[in-house]
Amino acid sequence: MSRDLRGPGPGPGPEALAALAEWVAVESVSSDPDRAAQVGRSARWLVDALHGAGWPRAEVWETDGLPAVYGCRPAADPGAPVLLVYSHHDVHPADPSEWRVTAPFTPRLRAGRLYGRGASDAKGQIMCHLWALRAHLAQREAPAVTVKYLVEGEEEIGSGHLAQLLSEHAGELAADVVMVSDTMLWSLDEPAVCTLVRGSVTATLTVRGARRDLHSGAFSGAAANPVFELCRLLGLLRDGSGRVGLPRFYDAVSDPGPALRASLDTLPFRLSDWLAETGTFRADGEAGFGVPQRLWTRPSVEVARLTAGGGGAPSLGLIPAEAAADILLRLVPGQRADEVAGQLRTWLDGNRQPDFHYGLDVSPTISDPYATPEDHPALGALLRAVGGAYGAPARRIGNGGAAPAAQLSRACDAPVLFFGTGLPGDHWHGPDERAEVRALELGVRALAGFFDGLAALPRPW
Template sequence: MNAPESATPRDAPAESLAVESLAEWVGIPSVSSDPGHADDVRRSARWLADTMRRTGLPRAEVWETDGLPAVYGCRPAADPGAPVLLTYSHHDVHAADPSEWQVTAPFSPFRRDGRLYGRGASDAKGQVLAHLWALRDHLAERHAPAVTVKYLIEGEEEIGSVHLADVLSEHAEDLSADVVMVSDTMLWSLEEATVCTTVRGSVTATLTVRGAERDLHSGAVSGAAANAALELCRLVDLLSDAAGRITLPGFYDPVAAPGPELRGSLDGLPFELPTWLADTGTFRADGEAGFTATERLWTRPAVEVARLTAGRSGSPSLGLIPSVASADLLLRLVPEQRADQVAGQLRAWLTGHSRAGYAYDLDVSSTISDPYRTPADAPALAALTRAVGHAYGSPARPIGNGGAAPAAQLARACGAPVLFFGTGLPGDRWHGPDERVELQALRLGVRTLGALLRELPSALR
């Protein structure tokens, strides 16, 4: 990392040391999808456990799984009857192609203009450390936290949390809590106080079409032979209609309109399309007709094609007709929808659109996740709303999060309501080149979480 800059004229040495600590962690390439980085994911887990101990957690452990390790930390409150807050996040990161990065290499953190660049700086190592920094400041004011704090930071989120269910089952007693906080979400902006109250679920699947036993020479059979790539494109096109609505049977039956509070919040949320396009690097806003961009992001389901594969990508096509084509599909779900039901609808849809002469295979991932909405009357939600308002100096309004998180799974396992608070921003380039975190977002996060630690005891009692 380059020499630390002063984030503000009154930047304290403690903040510079904290950012250097984040940079050190970001420098560990904990890419869970690459077996060649498995040892780096383990190194990341050990780094975090050590950092938890230095922050003041008497218990900080690396929990091994049949895959990659999670990290657990706990700091009991002085009062044995104090409420328990469990924070969930992850320390693994998405894969990165160094050739696409311009500001710095993915795992060579670089600080510039109030931002720290590097893979994982925002998603989600910065978010995790914001919690520890808030706890550090909280402990500086008192000998023990006002609530018992627990942390579960897994190492497989970027590959679908494949062993999270095992961790939740095996360590159920350690993970018992009165409220759970998922810290793998985004703020709306540095100026607008918002609280995420809902996240979409997801169903991921790979659709494979086979049209021949082997690749065919187009000069011999073109115009008469089955083409797996064309058949796949036909199916992908049929997934949504001209109005952008998904065509799965019964898909929209449980989808409800947003409640008046959320709709009012969305209508009043500052949103400038050119700014959003520039922040996200998107060429145009698209999707279901009749809804605004924010409604599409948070209150409507969506379907995406994450990858299309056909033919010989590593060499010239040589005039061949590919025998096999596949598409990785991602369906985003909203509350009231169930992931297992949508998976069944996808299978029924494929059966209804299959044609004789082709072979089809639909492989639905085992790591599908249900959407989740924080109960509106949860006292902890009111406490978080007040804490965000304290950090921003203005009342907070509800928003959603467009991605998926294992919130429903955590709620079922822990028997507790789930809150959402993260320090990411739409322009942080998650999963893309030159990922970055705004240091001001981390400051706001520390203030919010510190206020929450003070608010929760009275709220939950």
Template structure:
């Protein structure tokens, strides 16, 4: 299925000039986790401000934080009574190991075979640019947007959005909106029209274990000394049972049944295991028994281990028993779970499994996030569903998203329904080597977003019925 062309609208399709514009931004190494790249993150913010001004936004400016800058822009609608749309995304990118990149260097973008390769091409600079191109297409037949358009593009998403709450509080008036759209999301595929109507929440934690004052030669203590690495492996194994269910006490007490439209959407989306494995580079679909892979991705919670560290990593092990070990843990949550409750459950779980010959340190950062479900009766969700269906040329269904986003946080701060629409794909290799974005996905995004602005401006296009 091929999306309809929007070539007649100025700037609508990412042609060579538009892709060159995106590539110029991708070339800025805005890695927020690297203090040496702080200047590049600021350059990225400045680049985006200028791109917004070129598009015509009368207000576009960096917003400073105690860390790295966000970008804000606004363009009032021609009609003062029109709804206001706030688009949230980010301009910082994930860290890079240059030795792992094969197709192109991370910050030397390359267009090849219908894809633009480079760090941030999909997550999330390509998504942000699709909004700018859509606004340009929308303005091809008018002098001002049909709805007030506002952007908040933070510069610290990849390090946990540590100052997002401050931005939302300090700039509440500027960020007021009738509808919020999170543009840091994925399409299911280029062939199946779907709209993300729910995102999972997340709790991250680092579990540190110590069994000795220092590394000890195994010849002196093997078999009679506490081994932090072995204890860490024991605890990681205990995180889930034989059926793949998470073992935190009370973890499933608040897991709600999937909403009917989500259940129908999950069941209707074609899922080919071989294609999915090829796109994601995975070898199989283990997980909670009794559920399909799409159900595990979208409507069930999960526990993952993101990193394990123990022993010498800079030299041969030399027969040493490691004194300490650590694991980075990640829990994905679904409605109606609460992130703070799951954090407490994790602490209680660790207390159940402590052993006297080890010390334990559990760190849970404050950047946990709750799951969020777009209100199914939100008129804006209907408008977006129609717009995506128009772009694909077929009716769109509702699905979930396997990752997390600050949907609940934005909904509380703005007192507005939150939508999700992005141009990423499961095979775009977010956070991995050789990240890329499909030009076809950008084209679909532009078509859907330009149509969405029209749909949102129609009577009853925004908000939730009372």
């Protein structure tokens, strides 16, 4: 397969899309130990692609877990701004039985969309950057800015070794601006730039009511059932108005900046369109806020999984000894992940009942929320570049998921921008994930313009 990442014109041509499809076919599922070698293969594929595109430095960075990729393409001017692009090449698991258009790792181009696991989250977004740099270099020998890549292989499992990478390679990762490329657009008709991402705290809550599973015929009606106790606790996590029930949880919540707030207030949003694109039956969440505000500027809590009893045996005659729930809290600027983790522990301590045994395992890969400084010149350059690519002024939006933006900002002592080519209908983490070729084309144009705009900014910032 050709490694020509540009193809004809400013956007991804047939050969470029074929190269992306080749990469999407690599089963880089980081959560599956049996596919660890595939994650390594994915990293090597990207290194080869960088070398094939003329990058003088591209290499695999090993960790104590799964490998990352580093690349550097220096600017002609040694004093030019340095842009560090962060993304990930690992992908979420996929159940082939749920896919209809194609198998998860058998990419298919259909009606202007490339289907396959990772096509949008986030291999397509990474390739968009490579294509954009090739377009930027069509009229010059070297980029107007130095571009660095850090593409990790563990984002889908919590970025457990990202801190190791940032510490061990601090000098190589030094940058003036960081760009996280793992976010979504609003639509192909309304250009928008993400300026805020929520943080996250994940935890597993367990309740045990007996030393072993019990036969219901002998003990039903007298033995404690931990499933009911777990459900009672989960009901306390969110009240009737959709607010999170942790003590002091909202004390540090800050309102979005005026520019983002004004953009959200005028965002063209139709609930029926959103329900159709996401496959959701109804909108839910905190009362008093619209769907965009709930998604991006308000904290939330979700139950991601419930387990109880034996998974492989008939359950009709069983009182399970233990029940568990995976909990996910989304945080907004002003909140700190470590403080919210403490609030979760305090909440559990205040709601225990006698004689049940409780456990709370908070994941170490919690993340803080982050908001790009609203008046930073680099953000202005990105807004202008996106607006120029679309032919209309770019709005500001948020991103509902978490990204290690705060961690990257602290490590690099630099502001973080966000640029993505995903769309709400791309089915991230779901069946028939896809990337819109048109979104990739517009992304190429926007990024190529951003390189010039960033280089032209007066410094120091």
